[in-house]
Amino acid sequence: MTLPVFKDDISDAEMDRMVDNATTASNFLKAISHEGRLMILCHLVSGEKSVTELEDLISARQAAVSQQLSRLRLEGLVIPRREGKTIYYRLADNRPRRMLEVVYDLFCNDDA
Known part of the structure; x- marks a missing residue:
């Protein structure tokens, strides 16, 4: 993959699109x-989890987990599903998974 070369003579529409994309990317990076x-x-990379499961997995209180899930939901990274009194969350799309693969390679892989 190669990054695009930015020309000095881009149109106003292209510049507006770049600014919008930069804002979207910045919000995504802030969320993660x-x-x-x-x-x-x-934890959601491996599949849907309930809030209670997430509490146990990250050793955090329900209020803290709910607050973080709220931010991830606001940014469109997770999708909730209610089943009775239990709320389950899953990844909204493949963007978080792809980013986490890169983060894993950079920081968790034994070769890092």
């Missing part, structure tokens, strides 16, 4: 930059 949110996403 919190340790708790990052850990939640790591």
Whole structure:
């Protein structure tokens, strides 16, 4: 993969699109930059989890997990599903999974 070369003579429409994309990317990166949110996403890579399961997996209180899930939901990274009194979460799309693969390769892989 190669990054695009930015020309000095881009149109206003292209510049507006770049700004919108930069804002979207910045919000995505901010959402995953919190340790708790990052850990939640790591656990959701393997599949849907209930809030209670996530509490146990990351050793956090329900209020903290709910707060982090709220931010991830706001950014469109997770999708909730209610079954009775239990709420389950899953990844909304493949973006978090792809980003976590890169983070894993950079920071968790034995070769890092």
